[in-house]
Amino acid sequence: MKPLLDIQNLSINFATDEGLVHAVNDVSLQVQAGEAIAIVGESGAGKSQIFQSVMGLLTPNATATGRVDFKSNRILNKPSSVLNQLRGKHISMIFQDPMTSLNPYLRVGKQLIEVLQTHQKISTKEAQDKSMAMLHAVKLRNPEHCFKQYPHELSGGMRQRICIAMALLCEPDLLIADEPTTALDVTVQAGIMDLLKELHASKQMAIVFITHDLPLALNFCERIVVMYAGRIVETGSTQDILYASQHPYTRALLAASPQHSLNELGRFHAIDGMPPDPLIPLTHCAFKNRCNYANKQCEQQPDLLAKDDGHQLACFNPITKVL
Ligand SMILES: Nc1ncnc2c1ncn2[C@@H]1O[C@H](COP(=O)(O)OP(=O)(O)OP(=O)(O)O)[C@@H](O)[C@H]1O
Ligand code: SF4
Ligand SMILES: [Mg+2]
Incomplete structure (x- = not known):
């Protein structure tokens, strides 16, 4: 193979x-x-x-x-x-410092939606639903709240879970x-x-x-x-x-x-x-x-x-x- x-x-x-x-x-x-x-x-x-x-x-x-x-x-x-x-x-990559991948000036939800819409032709509502489902999949506590936050308002562990969610949104073959x-x-x-x-x-x-x-x-x-x-x-x-x-x-x-x-x-x-x-x-x-x-x-x-x-x-x- x-x-x-x-x-x-x-x-x-x-x-x-x-x-x-x-x-x-x-x-x-x-x-x-x-x-x-x-x-x-x-x-x-x-x-x-x-x-x-x-x-x-x-x-x-x-x-x-x-x-x-x-x-x-x-x-x-x-x-x-x-x-x-x-x-x-x-192929997606996650790093030691989650801030390497996150934009400090954009709310988490907006960043996730942007990633999806860059690679897939889907509506904002669909992208929002998929992003929220992924935040649940990475077991983020209170994903609805995190969706509206800026990265600096979250802990290091939460930020890394968001990076993992972002990396997995398009279901890559390799992480x-x-x-x-x-x-x-x-x-x-x-x-x-x-x-x-x-x-x-x-x-x-x-x-x-x-x-x-x-x-x-x-x-x-x-x-x-x-x-x-x-x-x-x-x-x-x-x-x-x-x-x-x-x-x-x-x-x-x-x-x-x-x-x-x-x-x-x-x-x-x-x-x-x-x-x-x-x-x-x-x-x-x-x-x-x-x-x-x-x-x-x-x-x-x-x-x-x-x-x-x-x-x-x-x-x-x-x-x-x-x-
Ligand atoms: N931009 C650069 N200019 C010059 N040397 C560099 C540059 N980036 C990396 N190196 C050098 O390349 C070598 C390998 O670096 P690399 O980042 O792959 O190490 P690593 O095994 O990932 O280490 P660490 O566990 O510290 O992350 C090191 O000697 C490093 O100093
Ligand atoms: S070849 Fe093996 S034994 Fe020789 S120096 Fe390298 S690691 Fe040591
Ligand atoms: Mg290294």
Whole structure:
């Protein structure tokens, strides 16, 4: 079956005063219709920029090469006139800060109606009814009241529910959720994640969930892509990553998560050191300076190779000890 989204050999560089920032390096990944996939990694790993390029939202100093197909249509570097046919209607994105998507000067209801009428030839009354139904679907408390409010009159959690409603209005095939709960407190976060899970199941819509929180990703998604310094270092099913991960970075992320045991000093295992400077092109494994398993071979870049069905790994010395 052809994937819904097919990214092949995507690289993204940014021209800056300091030099060329190598943000994404030769990334290939596919999203199948209806699946929930997580992109996980530390800050600066390149997670967001991959999907900014899918949405045609890269900044003007960016250069993206490779190939991105959505439903078999080439979309990388296409002009807004082409991408506007897809954005909102077939692919939607929600962000960490809901105000990125909301207009502070327009009442919530008007914004929802506008989104619908941009993509569908329907009357204002019909758009109003559909918008209200969607506000109910995202379980907003008192939707009739919120419909008439300005975004700043609502809480962060309510604003994010409205963004989700807005993103789902045209029933997209793919929802990209970029750290949608990071700015929210833990109880609100849990509510939003439950809502996304429910909508994913009921609408059979594919979700790309971008996060630095591996446990959250494992709880929500069927497939996990682990990124480090602009590259995919390991990818597999949730079971592969949770019980059979072999990349030292994935193992370090698991050990750093609160679900895992504390170290002998009663602290969480932090990952020592910093990711490499993205201004410097690498010839060695990007994780080498933080890796306890590094040897001479790691002076070269490991390729991402298939281990077994769907499980891929980029490491010369995989950890085979059972988790
Ligand atoms: N407009 C820009 N100009 C220069 N460099 C940029 C620009 N946007 C992003 N970058 C760089 O690209 C790299 C990847 O950024 P990206 O936003 O994809 O990271 P991320 O994995 O989403 O991190 P975070 O978890 O912090 O959101 C980073 O080194 C970042 O500094
Ligand atoms: S290739 Fe070498 S340095 Fe890189 S993660 Fe594997 S063992 Fe560590
Ligand atoms: Mg990001």
